[in-house]
Amino acid sequence: MSKRSIEYIVIDVDGTLTDAGIYYDEHGNEQKKFCTKDAAGFFAAKAAGIKTIILTGRECAATTRRMQELKADYIYQNVKDKVSFLRKFMTEHHIVKEQLAYIGDDLNDLAPMQLAGYVACPADSCSEIIQIADYVSPVNGGHGVVRDVIEQMLRDSDEWDSTVSKVYGIGI
Numbered sequence: 001m002s003k004r005s006i007e008y009i010v011i012d013v014d015g016t017l018t019d020a021g022i023y024y025d026e027h028g029n030e031q032k033k034f035c036t037k038d039a040a041g042f043f044a045a046k047a048a049g050i051k052t053i054i055l056t057g058r059e060c061a062a063t064t065r066r067m068q069e070l071k072a073d074y075i076y077q078n079v080k081d082k083v084s085f086l087r088k089f090m091t092e093h094h095i096v097k098e099q100l101a102y103i104g105d106d107l108n109d110l111a112p113m114q115l116a117g118y119v120a121c122p123a124d125s126c127s128e129i130i131q132i133a134d135y136v137s138p139v140n141g142g143h144g145v146v147r148d149v150i151e152q153m154l155r156d157s158d159e160w161d162s163t164v165s166k167v168y169g170i171g172i
Contacts, residue, residue: 004048004153004154004156004157004159005098005099005117006050006098006099006100006101006117006118006153007049007050007051007095007099007100008050008051008052008053008093008095008099008100008101009045009050009051009052009053009100009101009102009103009150009153010053010055010086010100010101010102010103010104010112010116011052011053011054011055011072011103011104011146012055012056012103012104012105012106012109013032013054013056013058013060013063013077014032014056014057014058015104015105015106015122015124015125015141015142016103016104016105016121016122016141016142016145016146017034017035017038017054017063017066017141017142017146018032018033018034018141018142019033019140019141019142019143020105020141020142021033021142029061030058030060030061030062031062032060032062032063032066033142034062034066034142035142035143035144035147037143037144037147038070038144038145038146038147039069039070039147040147040151040167041144041146041147041148041149041150041151042070042071042072042146042150043070043071043167044147044150044151044154044160044163044164044167045150046071046073047163047166047167048154048159048163050101050150050153051073051074052070052072052073052074053072053073053074053076053089054067054072054074054075054076054077055076055079055082055085055086055112056076056077056078056079057078057079057080057082057108058077058078059077059078060077063075063077064077074089082108082109082111082112083111083112083115085112086112086115087115090115096117097115097116097117098117099117100115100116100117100118101116101117101118101119101120101149101153102115102116102118102119102120103120103121103122103145103146103149104119104121104125104129105121105122105124105125105126105129105141106125106126106129107126107128107129109121109129110128110129110132113129113132114132118134118135118153119132119133119134119135120133120134120135120136120137120149120152120153121133121135121136121137121145122136122137122139122140122141122142122143122145123136123137123138123139123140123145124140124141125141135149135152135153137149137152
């Protein structure tokens with residue numbers, strides 16, 4: 001297999017890291033349910049030298065907390081124009097299309113996905129996203145799709161086994 005060129009991965013939140021549900025408690029605080037399986041993907045990405053970029057149109061304290069726990073490299077919330085934001089980010093960090101992957105699920109991800117060299121999505125993404133995806137995970141959003149996509153990327157470049165060994169101290 002050829003060497004992986006992906007150095008950054010953009011990850012959407014609602015519908016990708018979550019099941020797209022928005023929950024409110026009795027005080028009006030927004031809550032989200034995250035899948036613990038995705039942690040393995042984040043840790044594997046970090047061990048493989050891939051930087052994670054959380055990019056979401058909503059802002060939520062639960063997202064901040066969970067992404068800090070997962071040690072996401074960049075967390076950007078309340079981004080309404082993902083294309084302009086991502087273009088600027090890519091310019092500032094000298095990122096070319098071939099170095100960028102993007103995981104998203106819905107129409108607000110369609111245009112920014114065009115900036116990425118590798119596009120992946122959950123099984124329950126909208127049809128427009130599925131049509132442009134390089135990889136459609138068999139996993140639905142909020143159920144470990146980020147772990148699955150990162151595992152697939154690292155398997156394609158023959159890095160999965162060594163990365164898992166590095167992160168967990170186990171041979172597979």
